[in-house]
Amino acid sequence: MIGAAPLDTAFYARPAEAVARDLLGTLIVSTVGDETTIARIVETEAYIGPHDPASHAAERIGRTSRNATMFGAPGFAYIYRSYGIHWCLNVVTDTVGFPAAVLIRAIEPVAGIETMRRRRWPDREPGPDTHIGSGPGRLGVALGITGTLDGHPLEQPPLQITAGTVVGPTRFTKGPRVGITRAMDWPLRFSIRGNPHVSR
DNA sequence: GGTCGGATCATCT
DNA sequence: GATGATCCGACCG
Numbered sequence: 295m296i297g298a299a300p301l302d303t304a305f306y307a308r309p310a311e312a313v314a315r316d317l318l319g320t321l322i323v324s325t326v327g328d329e330t331t332i333a334r335i336v337e338t339e340a341y342i343g344p345h346d347p348a349s350h351a352a353e354r355i356g357r358t359s360r361n362a363t364m365f366g367a368p369g370f371a372y373i374y375r376s377y378g379i380h381w382c383l384n385v386v387t388d389t390v391g392f393p394a395a396v397l398i399r400a401i402e403p404v405a406g407i408e409t410m411r412r413r414r415w416p417d418r419e420p421g422p423d424t425h426i427g428s429g430p431g432r433l434g435v436a437l438g439i440t441g442t443l444d445g446h447p448l449e450q451p452p453l454q455i456t457a458g459t460v461v462g463p464t465r466f467t468k469g470p471r472v473g474i475t476r477a478m479d480w481p482l483r484f485s486i487r488g489n490p491h492v493s494r
Numbered sequence: 495g496g497t498c499g500g501a502t503c504a505t506c507t
Numbered sequence: 508g509a510t511g512a513t514c515c516g517a518c519c520g
Contacts, residue, residue, distance in 0.1 A: 377513050378502035431513050473512055
């Protein structure tokens with residue numbers, strides 16, 4: 295459903311694993327730069343707390359300026375710079391003082407696809423639509439997300455998440471997270487089964 | 495199809 | 508000084 299109300303704090307104020315699963319099928323509505331783009335979340339990863347060694351807020355790291363948003367209230371965007379190049383979007387979950395978040399790993403374009411194509415390929419022929427948001431760095435570009443949105447409440451423009459399509463228990467896959475070097479076997483990555491926009 | 499190296503920088507050792 | 512929740516283009520087969 296397009297135009298649904300934003301997800302509320304109660305949705306986010308749960309363990310990251312539950313939020314990661316339930317974010318599948320919901321819609322990101324971005325009005326960054328006066329252009330509206332809407333995309334369905336098709337892949338997520340949970341970073342479940344200080345005991346999660348792969349988390350930016352793992353116990354051995356503690357609270358730093360980068361991960362400060364993860365320690366705050368649920369329902370806010372945690373955005374970080376990846377490999378010095380990409381902006382990656384997370385959603386803060388659980389409770390204040392307990393750092394947990396869900397990384398959005400892939401999206402499927404729903405509206406504003408021309409804007410997304412232009413942002414992704416400004417100086418060359420557009421690639422296939424399945425490459426617009428099939429990865430955390432890619433979807434950041436497509437939706438116009440930058441570090442200035444770190445700490446932004448996701449119930450407000452210009453970046454919101456609203457209810458979308460309910461993804462049933464047999465229509466998603468759960469498996470190991472991608473690109474990490476610790477806790478590589480923890481099954482905290484969720485994706486819509488068979489969706490061509492999933493990163494892998 | 496697959497593998498490899500470069501880009502680029504905030505954060506941490 | 509090294510690392511990393513990545514991506515892309517080049518090259519190989």
